[in-house]
Amino acid sequence: MNKHLKLVRELHDTFIFPQADYGANVRLPDMAIITRQALLMEEGSRVLKALKDGDMVEILAELIALSYYALGAIAMQGGNVTDQPALWRHDGFILSVMKVLSDKINDCASGSAESYSEVYCLCVQLVRSFINADFDKAFQVVHNHTMSRLSESGKALSIDMGELQRSTAFTAPDLSDCLYE
Numbered sequence: 001m002n003k004h005l006k007l008v009r010e011l012h013d014t015f016i017f018p019q020a021d022y023g024a025n026v027r028l029p030d031m032a033i034i035t036r037q038a039l040l041m042e043e044g045s046r047v048l049k050a051l052k053d054g055d056m057v058e059i060l061a062e063l064i065a066l067s068y069y070a071l072g073a074i075a076m077q078g079g080n081v082t083d084q085p086a087l088w089r090h091d092g093f094i095l096s097v098m099k100v101l102s103d104k105i106n107d108c109a110s111g112s113a114e115s116y117s118e119v120y121c122l123c124v125q126l127v128r129s130f131i132n133a134d135f136d137k138a139f140q141v142v143h144n145h146t147m148s149r150l151s152e153s154g155k156a157l158s159i160d161m162g163e164l165q166r167s168t169a170f171t172a173p174d175l176s177d178c179l180y181e
Contacts, residue, residue: 002081003136004120007143008071015150020078025113028077033111036073040119043069044105051094056179060133061172064142067123070108070116079113084121097130131179138178145173 001009001022012019020026028036043066050058074081104122107115127135 002071002083004067004139005071005074005081007139008068009075011143011147011150012072012075014147017072017075019075022078022080024078026077028073028111030111032076033109036069036076036111036116037105037109039069040066040073040105040108044101047101048098051097056131056133057174057176060127060131060138060175060178061142063123063127063131064135064138064172064175067120067139068142070119070123073108073111073116074113074120077113081120082114082117084114084118097126101126132181133175133179138175141175141178142172 009019009022011017043062047059047062047066050062071081100122104115104119108119109115124135127133127138
């Protein structure tokens, strides 16, 4: 099992977010696909706004959040990450990042674990090659922060992952230590 998916499944187990047993590979209900798509589109919009602002720490935080939501959808299905290289090469243009990110998010309307995996893998590649940051460290920092914030609030049990995004629990800590430069 992918190590980041394992962390997301831990969050789902701890706070009773819905997820299928690992290996079940169930199809998400239509309304769950719509909810996941809305989350991905909203977070994708935040990534694009961060790109526009040019704040590398903010771009990193938003890409980690986007990858978290993609993995959340995979956990709900009981699937695993299909490691696949993202078809994006650094050409120096922000528009190419916008296009590939928008296309991968749009593909998730199918509800397939492979599409969610593509979003996750693209986030990993963008963090490592475009931002030049440590994806693993940033993901772990955000995960630990989210777990502690949800534990402190005590009200996270049974809230939907969509509500998590709008709560203060998912705000990212300072990730500047995760940048290589």
